[in-house]
Each structure stands twice: as C-alpha cells, then as structure tokens.
Amino acid sequence: MPKLVNIKQNVMAADEKHAASIRKDMERRGILLLNLIGSPGAGKTTLLEATLKTGRFKASVIEGDLATTRDAQRIQATGAEAIQINTQGGCHLEANLVEKAMSQMDLTGLDILFIENVGNLVCPAEFDLGEDFKVAISSVPEGPDKPLKYPHLFRQAGAVVLTKADIKPYIEFDEELFWTDVTNLNPSAVKIEMATTKGEGVDAWLDLLESWLRDKRSRA
C-alpha cells in the first residue's frame, strides 16, 4: 500500500442563510431548482441545450464559470434566459452569488431553474445553493474511477448522468465498475446514461425532470 498523508480541510462556507432563503422562494414559486455539477467538458451545457430545445419545460439557467460568457450565450441561443456568474478564480458557486443572480432574472411562470456550476468535481459538492437536487454529470472519456475518487459529489447526487456514451466503442471504459461504485456510494441515485448529441437518453432525463417537478408541486 502507498503511504498516505491525511489532511482534513474545512471548505464549508457560512452562507446557509442564503441557501435557505433561495429554497423558500423556490418553494413558494413552485420552481424546481437543480444544481448541475461535473468536470470541465463533461457535457453540462450540451445537456442543458438539449433539454431546453425540446420546449417541454419553461426553464432558465444560471451559468457559473471562472471566465467568459460562452456558456450563457450557448443557452441564450436556445431562446431561454441565461445569466452568467464569473467567479474570477473561485472554484464553485455560493448561495449568495446565486441569490444575487436570481434577483436579476424574471422567474415568473418558470418550471425549472438550472444552475450549471463551475466545472469541478470537488468544491461545488460542498456548497448548498438551495437546490432540490444536485445532479452529477460524468462522461465516459473521464474514466470509470470518478465516483470513488470524488465520493462527496456522488454521495449527494439525486441523479448521476453518464454522458458521451457514444464514445464507448473507442475508449476503454468499465461501465459495470462505474455504476457499481455509484450504487455503493448512493443506492437511491437515479442513473441515466446519455449520448446527448445523438439524442440517446434524453427522454429518460426529461421524464426524471417531470417527475421531480410533479413531486415538488404536489407537496406544495
């Protein structure tokens, strides 16, 4: 066994009040709030584009990035409202930033508000943004060991979406290992496999959104 140096680092922020306030507001408005978390290039924006283009939900997007408004522009091209938060080096979104962004949006009549977090499997998992669910997005080319190596995110996710499944014939990927590790970390997570640009898995994803939205509104 390799030698191991264990260091506990506290990266939790004290903005639970903002998260609680967001949660209350979303509850009142009946809007499903989802926090999408994945590596750079996992396919988060592509998944959102595919979702918005179907027109099945009235949805808007808050985009988190270190720099550029590129992702927000991609979202706006679908006709949906998008607002970009640039963290200027910050590795995740915090609830106070999200609340500020929300105050600049028209949330009237919205079904779903998506937050696309900064591309990162670590920091975003530690911060509550008032979301109904975190969604973990992991792509085939990243390799099957991501759940075990980044357990904080996968343990908390309401759903795990495996993207770029159409790359499987061209790359070594142990699918059984990936899903077994997900199940062991988080038995209740919904599991969806997608080849988003080929349209595969999109229906399963939309159905999940619909059931989450229905559940939330029936509880209200």
Next chain:
Amino acid sequence: MPKLVNIKQNVMAADEKHAASIRKDMERRGILLLNLIGSPGAGKTTLLEATLKTGRFKASVIEGDLATTRDAQRIQATGAEAIQINTQGGCHLEANLVEKAMSQMDLTGLDILFIENVGNLVCPAEFDLGEDFKVAISSVPEGPDKPLKYPHLFRQAGAVVLTKADIKPYIEFDEELFWTDVTNLNPSAVKIEMATTKGEGVDAWLDLLESWLRDKRSRA
C-alpha cells in the same frame, strides 16, 4: 450579451514559505519538480505511467486525490516510488502537504519528482508548490474551450499537453481554436499533442523533460 455578476474571490494560501523551501531543496539536489494539473480523467496518471515505463529518468511521484490510493498504486506498478496525499475534500495540494510527503520519500539520485495534483482546473492553478513548471493537461473529449474558460492555469503552464488525440475522429473538436487560444494566453508554452496509450507524442514529451532537466542542472 448575457448579464454578468463579477465576484473576486481570494483563494491564495499563505504557504509561500513551504514552496520556497521545497524549491531550494530541489535546486540543491538537482531534481526537476513538475506540477501536473488537469481535469478529472484528463489522462495525468496515464501520462505518468507511460513516462515511468520508458525508464529514461529516475523519477518518483506525489499523488494528490480527495480519496483512494488508486493512482499511487498505478504508479507503483511501474516500479517507481509513489506517495499519496488524500485531501479529504480539499480541491488542491498545498506546499506544506507536499513538503510533508517529500520528507517520507527517498529523493537520492532522483532526476524528476512529479506532483500529480487533484483533478481540477481551478484551485491547483493558484498554489505554488515550489515546482519548476506547471504542466496543463487537457484532453480532446473535454472540448476546445477549456483554455479560455480556465485561463489562470493555461497562462502559467510551462507546457500544455493535449491528450487523447486518438479520439479526434469520433468527436467534434476544433483543434485550431484550442491551440490558438493557448498561444494567445501563453505564447511561450511548449505545446504537445499525445495519444498516450498509442505511444503518440510520448517522445516529444520525454525530450521536453530532458531539456528542462538539462537546463536546470546546467544552471546549478
């Protein structure tokens, strides 16, 4: 243009003293210290395995991960020494952790000490570990927009390595955009394209390591 909320976050740590001490020690020993930074699944460990298997350098590895000793085990399987630092949620390595790990290693006669940072394009770019160079590892499946979206890393990198080039026929990837953005951010970065598991680009990478090592030792 999308609306933009700009927030400056200070994520710099105050462990410059440890970085300076590491740098001095590596100078004295004539060891090239490299800090490899890339997304989860960019191919950092695979690049190290390929490098170590050639036997061209006497090299050891410090592995940074949130959890598991998986990467250190992969490195040890090549016969090289590896030590794992588990950050337990921390999104990057800091110099004080690296120095502690080094104190547990036999550095005698080493040519190169590699640090494989936590899979993340954000936080690791902010921290000086006393390295000679940061190396940015980005893979074709992540998409070509990563340099612009994560400019802090690409601006500082001594070399940018584009991995998984063999996936290009199966995925949309604007190579010219990627390299143009890299050049604009960092004109002096060495650029290498690799299909590591196919052996492509490995020689260019090894030649770079050799020239860096030669330069360092000739300065001593």
